[in-house]
Amino acid sequence: MKTFQIIITAFLMYFPLHGTTQELVDIADFPSQFEYEMRYATPDNFIGEVMYDCSVCLLQPEVAKALLEANQYFCEKGYRIKLYDCYRPLDVQKKMWDKVPRPTYVANPYGKGSIHNKGAAVDITLVTLEGCYIEMGSDYDHFGRESHIDNYNFSAEILANRKILREGMQKHGFGTVRTEWWHYSYRKNWSFPTLNEPLPCQ
Ligand SMILES: [Zn+2]
Known part of the structure; x- marks a missing residue:
């Protein structure tokens, strides 16, 4: 790796880019019916504390468009998407990392986030x-x-439910x-900055 690439990488690791949530859109502003269960707006999450002041799903416009199309795809199959979490401020990521500093389950906020x-x-x-309710196994x-998605030790019904979800999301640009x-994760996410503004709750 060239020296300047090392410097840029180190800079981004310690000073993630900070944009603004004004670039994001609220999925509720679009005519599509999602179900909401934003767990971090409740104490019913692995931290055990309310992390968000309101239940809102903010996304990059391109990602929101893909999710709307995915929801339409699922509707035609008899399902709707229930949202658990969307945009998450970096400071909330740090609280999660403090609780569970295991990169298998929580992305390191001091790395790429x-x-x-x-x-x-x-x-x-x-x-x-x-x-x-649709059973997904956990x-x-x-x-x-x-x-784990590579755990096949479930009933045929659960495996089928996971497959419907996975195939629908992959068709719409998510990995x-x-x-x-x-x-x-929306696959083409590399141009989007890491953000740390709190959710814009009234
Ligand atoms: Zn996630």
């Missing part, structure tokens, strides 16, 4: 059009084998992470 910090990743599941943010069935 999480794609959530760019407003380009979503944590989701599927529900039926009526809002009924709860959201369960950090263990049951959450998986091996250890979390609920996490989808």
Whole structure:
């Protein structure tokens, strides 16, 4: 690696780019029906504290468009997307890292950070059009084998549910992470800056 590349990489590691959440859009402003269960706006999460002041799903406009199209795809199959998390400020990522400093499950905020910090990743599941629960094999943010997408030790129904979710998201430009069935990163996320503004709650 050339010297200037090392300097730039080191700079970005210690001083992530800070843009503004004004670049992000609220998915609720678009005519598509998502279900909401934003866990970090409640104490029902692995930190055990309310991390967000409101339930809002902010995303980069390009990512929001892809997610809207994905939701339409799922609607035609009899499902809707339930949102668990979207944009996440870098400071919240730091609190998560303090609690679980394991890169298998929590992206290191002092390294590249999480794609959530760019407003380009979503944590989701599927529900039926009526809002009924779909079994995926573990709860959201369960950090263990049951959450891994390469764990096939489940009923045919659960494996089929995960497959529907995965195929729909991959068709719309999202990629998986091996250890979390609920996490989808928009693949073309490299041009988006890491953000640390709090959620714009009234
Ligand atoms: Zn995630």
